[in-house]
Amino acid sequence: MRTNDSSGAAPAAWLAIAGLTVIVVVPFIAVVLQGIFPNIGQGSFAGPFSSFVATLFDSALIGMAGNTIRLGSCVVLASALVAVPLGVFRALYRIPLAPLWDVLLLVPFMIPPYIATLGWIMTLQPRGYLQQIAGFNLAPFLFSLFGMTMVMAFNTFPVVYFAVSRTVEAVGARYADVGRVFGASPARAFWRITLPLSAPGLVASLMLVFAAAIEEYGTPAALGRRAGFQVLVTGIDLRISDWPIDLPGAAILSILLVVMSLLTFLLQRWILARRSYQTVGGKPAAKDKRPLGAMKVPVMIAFAVVAFLATGVPLLSILFTALSRTISGGLALDNISAENFLSVFNNSAGALVALLNSFSLGIGTALITGLIGVLAAYTVVKTKIRGRVAIDTMTILPNALPGIVVAVGLILAWNMPWLPATPYNTAFILLLAYCCILLPQPVRYTTAAFQQIGDSLEAAARVFGASGVIAFRRILLPLVFPSLASAMLLVFALASRELVASVVVAPVGMQTIATFIWRQFEQGSIGLGMAMAFIAILITTLLPLLLLTLPRRSGLVAE
Template sequence: MAQGAGAGASARGIVWLVCAVLGVLVALPLAFIGLQAVFPELARGSLAHPFGALAQTFADPALLELTANTMRLALTVVGFAALLGVPLGVLRGACRVPAARFWDVALLLPFLVPPYIAAMGWIMLLQPNGYLQQLGGPSLQRWLFSFWGVAFVMTLNVFPVVYFAVSRSVAATGLRLAEVGRVCGASPWQCLWRIVVPLALPALAASLLLVFAMAIEEYGTPAVLASDAGFFVLVTGIERRFSEWPIDLPGAALLSMILVALGLAAFCTQRALLARRGFETTAGKPAAQAAAELGPWRWPVLVLFGLVVLVAVVAPLFSVASTSLLRTLSGGLAWDNLSFAHYAAIGREGGEATRALGNSLVLGLGAACVTGALGALIAYCVVTARVRGSGLIDALSLLPNTMPGIVVAVGLILVWNQRWWPATPYNTWVILVLAYSCLLLPITVRYANAALRQIGPGLEAAARVHGASAAMAIVRILLPLMAPSLAAAMLLVFAIASRELVASLLLAPTGMQTVSVFVWRQFEQGSLGQGMAMSVLAIAMTASVMALAGGLLHRRGGSLTG
């Protein structure tokens, strides 16, 4: 009885800790955004004229078009990401793919390139007299500046979320039971559709939900590509309300509430589809499973992975790197036009560029640690402890990914710029960690949830019977089993946080720059080559950190990406 009471108190303590952190990290900024939507004079310290902005905002005839465009684009990106990520993920998880770790690292690279940088790279590649045309190919500018071009570029940015989630799930659970199915006489296709795919559904649904949320909140690609085609979405509508005079904070907040509603609708749909479809597949000590041999399919699979990496990784990075090496853009791809002048110019900037790289590295690692620890605790509360209000905790952890970075940044400003706080993180590096962690928390939560749902309750129950507290059961049993999926999620958080732009622009303290802010300011000054050179350096730095982390974990028997 004493042990049970102590374990229960430990679990309640974890729940209260999670609620407190979520309150500071998520609830406060989102609450202030909601208050701004209701009270248009909130920024001036007044609660006058409640709901005064509703009529003006909802009377805008463009609102329906913005919402419809957002849904159409997001659903298209989700479909394309599934078509691309699921087959590759199943192959990676179930089969012995040659150079598997190389493909994993390569498919992480899209996360290291800011979306607006990737969009600029595709413009430089496909525009008239662009790099593709200079190399003998056609100009595809008309297609690029269209709905399908925008969906294509956005899909290449986010489909690795699906790839890593599916590959980890298949490798962790599907192989063992598929082998049992083969022993019982099932064909490989039957094992795939009746065993492997159903077991991967929680991870697949979680990843597609993340893709949907990332698609509805993405600003860079629609702003760079879709605006020129006359295709506007809710996020660009919000940005226009922030940037055009007079600034319409209430209207932007109301549009943000629509994004929240879309995200919550997707969340509820996911829960309904997965209701009573969970499977417990890890009930003891995990054992390594032998992946299937590809046999005659070896070369077709290698060609498939190679083509995907060529289009999703090599093409945009080639464009970015080429721009950074060209002395003048008008000179084109010519040997006598290649130069390291832009890199030398960055070196002449003194310590500013070095500090920007260091800041992004530290902030990205900080956000990965915060979201990793909090995501694991949230998954424990929702999946294992199943405390009262777990659905609310789960929904609250998802909400930030339905909000554009610019809105979360404004919410943090509204919260922490109040005079009545005795201490505030505003105008310090801490607020950037808060912003990154708020925005990227859903990644670790979804991955941790999917991993924890496949771990049977018997392991923790056995530990509790032998006197272990809830904290000890988490640290000694659940975390080691969740480690591969959680590490992959933290890696994605680090990659995305180290190149985040919008929140960095609004929240960076005076005198502090990140890589994305440095690049953005170079573009504003017309130094496209220097901006691309800094992007190359940042990509190399982040890739080196991830490769080092992956190597260290691989030596200990794990893997960051699969």
């Protein structure tokens, strides 16, 4: 039974709607209006849709759209080839040092893609680390579609690996064993029984990989431009950063990218609805895993190779570069120094200011998205007021808004000459961008938490005279707070090193961790940029893990 008392629900709904409107709806509508009315920035609605024909039938656009789909598809295929076999072995067999492999295969997902890309550049470029060690380089491979696919796949495959390993583990081997009793070969039992039962998790993870690949900015910008491989994200960036500025064209490309992202999620839902597999028995699957036997050595080699390529190469490359006195000095003992790290802490080129800016924005983003997320989730899950459908829609919309589209929307929305006041060219514009991009995290976490809480608790509080606000604050909020805190820590880590919005809408003269690293690399101060990158990885990865362990150590977690 859900309460119909709106004493606490109405304020929560209105606060959620106000926040979502400013953070999500305004930039999205700005992009749509700019695409339809090319002169809206001058206050004119003349010539609606006039830019669509010129932009949509431009051969360059057709090429960028095709490249975007090709890159996304290649990354999905490569991620599946790497992750699915490892995930299946992890789920069904006893893997030596399994928890260690899980950690090593999670780290690539925690390394920002643009930082990992810079690490691969330092390794495979001419006179890079590979050439210093082995005498040859792989620059032609790296600066190509195949190189971009490899770098991006090593960053995204953990999504597929953990989805497959957990899903297949939940299914277990019992149903495949039944198939083998009736004459199926091991391969046939896997393809006809285990894999179909695991299809939902696999399909969902592959769709997430495709969406992440077509929205990624750092890798295509660093590798694709040198290879002449333009995608929609880099095309949008060029239209808003290179003269002549083409805001209508950027808006139309942004709309096309949003449509691609939205179609990805709709395709995922259609596949799962059309081909749904489930077990009909209530008995849980056995968790006993089989020994690897003769496959032990090949499987361990596979785990080690993937862990080394995905985790070891980028991190070692970043660390070696950060410890180098000069890049030309290469891998030599007399070239090792901590000067770059000391320069960061001495605020060289504004490094400490960049760290402070990013951490301040990360904390602000975590607080704002946490507040809006918990209010929106409460309104959607626990109330029946009319506004909950609109709130639910607005919380879903950011899933289809790539970071570059959010940045374009904020420029279009807040750079109008007739506005009496605007956050544009201030730190607040970055805060708005980060909040829009990362809002889905607290919404998803808290929505799941609210769905697990029965309505009887809140109803009991109402019976004893508690208002809706008190029931929310004293009962529901403490119950969902662990999930909310986890989401806010994730938001902090991601916001602190976000690249695309930082590059596009950062105020003049303001640096963040991402823009500092990117600009140092472009200006030739590669060692200083890599030192900042290594520090950022350590802080944004270890700090949330440390904070999550504190409640358990202090005994604050309820048993």
